[in-house]
Amino acid sequence: MRERILIFGGVAIFLVLFTYPVWHAKAASTQAQPPKLQLPADAKECVAPISSMRAAHMQLLIDWRENAVRNGVRRVHATNGKSYDASLTRTCLGCHSRAEFCDKCHGYSGVSAPSCWQCHNESKLISGRAQ
Amino acid sequence: MIENALVGSRKYWLWISALLVLIAIGMLFYMRQLTYGLGVTGLSRDVTWGLYISQFTFFVGVAASAVMVVLPYYLHDYKQFGKITILGELLAVAAVTMCMLFIFVDMGQPARVMNVLLHPTPHSMMFWDMISLNGYLLLNGVVAFTTLSAERKGVATPHWVKPFIYLSIPWAVSIHTVTAFLYSGLAARPFWMTAVLAPRFLASAFASGPALLILLILVLRRTTGYDPGAAALGKLKTIMTYAATISVFFVLMELFTAFYSGIPEHREHFEFLYIGLDGQTGLVPWMWVSVILMVAALAMLYSSRVRMGNQALAVSCVCIFISLWIEKGMGLIVGGLVPSALGSVAKYQPTMPEWGIVIGIWAIGTLMVTVFYKITVGVRSAS
Amino acid sequence: MTITRKQFLMFAAASLAGVAGAKVVSGAEVVREIGKKEGKRWAMAVDFQKCRWDQGCTQCSAACNRTHNVPDIPNKAQEVKWIWKEKYQTVFRQESELVNPTLTGHPLSLLCNHCSKPACTKVCPTGATWKREEDGVVMMDWHRCIGCRYCMAACPYGSRSFNFVDPRPYVANINPEFPTRTRGVVEKCNFCEERLAKGQIPACVENCSERALTFGDQNDANSDIRRLLASRYAIQRQPELGTGPAVYYLI
Numbered sequence: 001m002r003e004r005i006l007i008f009g010g011v012a013i014f015l016v017l018f019t020y021p022v023w024h025a026k027a028a029s030t031q032a033q034p035p036k037l038q039l040p041a042d043a044k045e046c047v048a049p050i051s052s053m054r055a056a057h058m059q060l061l062i063d064w065r066e067n068a069v070r071n072g073v074r075r076v077h078a079t080n081g082k083s084y085d086a087s088l089t090r091t092c093l094g095c096h097s098r099a100e101f102c103d104k105c106h107g108y109s110g111v112s113a114p115s116c117w118q119c120h121n122e123s124k125l126i127s128g129r130a131q
Numbered sequence: 132m133i134e135n136a137l138v139g140s141r142k143y144w145l146w147i148s149a150l151l152v153l154i155a156i157g158m159l160f161y162m163r164q165l166t167y168g169l170g171v172t173g174l175s176r177d178v179t180w181g182l183y184i185s186q187f188t189f190f191v192g193v194a195a196s197a198v199m200v201v202l203p204y205y206l207h208d209y210k211q212f213g214k215i216t217i218l219g220e221l222l223a224v225a226a227v228t229m230c231m232l233f234i235f236v237d238m239g240q241p242a243r244v245m246n247v248l249l250h251p252t253p254h255s256m257m258f259w260d261m262i263s264l265n266g267y268l269l270l271n272g273v274v275a276f277t278t279l280s281a282e283r284k285g286v287a288t289p290h291w292v293k294p295f296i297y298l299s300i301p302w303a304v305s306i307h308t309v310t311a312f313l314y315s316g317l318a319a320r321p322f323w324m325t326a327v328l329a330p331r332f333l334a335s336a337f338a339s340g341p342a343l344l345i346l347l348i349l350v351l352r353r354t355t356g357y358d359p360g361a362a363a364l365g366k367l368k369t370i371m372t373y374a375a376t377i378s379v380f381f382v383l384m385e386l387f388t389a390f391y392s393g394i395p396e397h398r399e400h401f402e403f404l405y406i407g408l409d410g411q412t413g414l415v416p417w418m419w420v421s422v423i424l425m426v427a428a429l430a431m432l433y434s435s436r437v438r439m440g441n442q443a444l445a446v447s448c449v450c451i452f453i454s455l456w457i458e459k460g461m462g463l464i465v466g467g468l469v470p471s472a473l474g475s476v477a478k479y480q481p482t483m484p485e486w487g488i489v490i491g492i493w494a495i496g497t498l499m500v501t502v503f504y505k506i507t508v509g510v511r512s513a514s
Numbered sequence: 515m516t517i518t519r520k521q522f523l524m525f526a527a528a529s530l531a532g533v534a535g536a537k538v539v540s541g542a543e544v545v546r547e548i549g550k551k552e553g554k555r556w557a558m559a560v561d562f563q564k565c566r567w568d569q570g571c572t573q574c575s576a577a578c579n580r581t582h583n584v585p586d587i588p589n590k591a592q593e594v595k596w597i598w599k600e601k602y603q604t605v606f607r608q609e610s611e612l613v614n615p616t617l618t619g620h621p622l623s624l625l626c627n628h629c630s631k632p633a634c635t636k637v638c639p640t641g642a643t644w645k646r647e648e649d650g651v652v653m654m655d656w657h658r659c660i661g662c663r664y665c666m667a668a669c670p671y672g673s674r675s676f677n678f679v680d681p682r683p684y685v686a687n688i689n690p691e692f693p694t695r696t697r698g699v700v701e702k703c704n705f706c707e708e709r710l711a712k713g714q715i716p717a718c719v720e721n722c723s724e725r726a727l728t729f730g731d732q733n734d735a736n737s738d739i740r741r742l743l744a745s746r747y748a749i750q751r752q753p754e755l756g757t758g759p760a761v762y763y764l765i
Contacts, residue, residue, distance in 0.1 A: 115696065119694050168677065170679035179667060240696075243660045244660060252639050254636055255638055255664070317637070318756070472672035
């Protein structure tokens with residue numbers, strides 16, 4: 001009889017803790033805002049259609065990376081017909097600001113970027129412009 | 132089966148708690164190493180492998196030594212080993228786990244460890260080492276737990292276990308040979324690049340493994356009354372003695388080749404270890420302690436021949452174990468890297484975080500052995 | 515059709531092993547040779563008697579460190595270096611001082627030898643370092659390196675360094691054109707392969723005002739380096755090990 005109280009009490013506490021992510025925002029009456037991304041100032045089109053970039057940009061980055069590092073292929077022909085320098089810093093970060101673009105979504109969705117920034121730098125173009 | 136490990140005396144639980152504390156401390160030190168990098172260790176650009184890899188090398192030997200109890204029992208029907216084959220196999224599981232943990236904590240980017248399997252490199256001995264260690268873990272784990280659970284159920288061991296047992300015999304030899312190949316194929320390191328390294332590894336493994344096994348059996352006998360019998364202990368003692376003798380012989384062979392040929396690149400490593408080089412004498416007292424312990428142990432073992440009291444046996448086992456732990460551990464790894472390719476004599480001293488992590492891993496191995504043996508004794512005394 | 519629990523578990527285990535095995539097999543790396551046209555072999559000749567290191571010159575190492583964000587680690591035991599100087603008698607240790615008396619005290623530059631049969635690439639368990647077949651450069655993939663340091667143990671020349679700590683704080687001026695490295699990976703001279711791809715010569719060679727370093731394709735009989743090697747006596751570090759180094763020290 002005694003145990004029943006403990007068991008049900010324990011289950012109740014567990015359920016409360018388990019569903020914390022669902023109710024805490026409402027309880028604190030904050031509303032999660034989707035991130036406002038700062039799009040590149042001058043470039044009109046991306047290296048690939050936005051839908052495919054949204055779905056698979058990491059795969060594109062990895063493909064470009066493996067090709068550049070392991071096969072020495074430094075210029076890639078993208079699906080839009082143009083050729084690009086396969087460089088994270090010069091090409092990708094040449095248009096996108098890391099803080100205003102990449103980190104915004106990755107932070108919001110909690111998808112930690114696979115530590116690109118431990119090694120790769122910001123483009124001087126963007127950081128120069130930002131100043 | 133696990134329930135056997137969840138009941139015990141106060142002393143048992145104190146022991147488990149102490150081990151858990153050591154493991155927790157080791158984990159805290161490891162978190163620090165993960166955050167800061169391997170800079171928390173005493174490793175350097177010259178001495179790039181140290182305490183972690185030395186422990187890995189030594190305990191692979193302990194893991195391989197299970198073959199010394201499995202082979203006589205299963206291939207030669209040596210029935211006296213009936214009560215210790217399981218102990219040897221379970222010790223092997225714990226030892227191999229420790230080895231893999233030692234490698235893991237030594238890696239600069241441990242999160243990428245799967246790259247070894249995702250991008251197989253058959254030309255690298257380290258790739259084969261990963262395969263063989265994991266295979267050995269699987270083999271011994273499957274064999275030990277199947278035989279034990281069959282005993283628990285009171286049935287005969289299933290037939291399909293037999294091929295695994297037979298496979299574990301050459302596999303045990305292979306894990307230590309592959310580990311030796313890690314070192315003995317490096318043209319850059321004359322101290323390691325010797326054909327006798329793999330035989331040396333096996334000899335010292337078959338001495339240090341049984342030494343540890345004897346000690347564990349003596350402890351088991353004292354704490355639980357589980358007695359494999361005097362014949363088994365005596366045979367283990369014999370194996371340990373001859374293996375240790377052969378190991379010493381191999382070391383003497385190495386000393387002859389190095390010093391008689393006089394080639395500096397070969398000779399200097401032994402000078403660094405036993406005499407000191409360029410003012411660096413850090414390892415000299417350790418190496419001589421190793422020598423003295425081995426000589427003392429062999430003197431005890433050879434002078435007693437047949438009858439040997441438990442205390443004397445325990446002392447000689449401890450001496451052999453520690454002696455080989457020094458010589459095959461730090462002596463082998465640091466000795467191979469000092470002097471460096473450019474002849475510089477670096478000083479290597481493991482730091483507190485390094486020791487903390489190593490002790491934590493030892494504690495994990497000890498915890499595994501404790502739990503495994505508790506289960507074994509529980510199952511065997513029930514049946 | 516009834517299936518026992520044992521059968522189900524065995525089927526599940528077999529499926530898992532099959533999937534895992536397929537993943538491993540499909541990931542097997544095949545080193546692809548791109549356009550193995552004429553088979554270049556980049557090499558460097560060090561005319562170290564022109565070197566003015568003992569007069570305080572650090573042009574080659576400074577240029578390399580600048581270009582590649584090589585950190586200046588305060589703890590020298592854990593330093594990272596791609597090109598550095600040692601004295602002649604340290605490098606060619608077993609040579610009697612009477613063989614080349616004028617050379618004994620000279621500084622000479624040490625760097626990765628970009629061997630034709632590298633000991634380091636043989637032992638790498640992940641393929642994070644490999645020899646590029648079309649020009650002989652021994653490459654590093656810092657994305658794949660697990661930091662096991664086996665390559666450092668295998669290199670007979672001590673050319674490789676490990677990032678014991680995060681190197682970024684120790685890089686004075688980060689060159690944004692080249693990444694830094696993260697802690698826990700091994701690095702070494704890469705023969706400025708990113709510059710070679712743009713048709714430039716290595717930074718150290720370009721910045722040595724004494725023109726002590728000569729760089730070129732040793733497979734091209736008409737290259738500067740081949741003509742230099744034909745006219746001068748040169749030695750290499752530990753050639754008896756069979757590694758086939760591509761760095762020559764001119765006597």
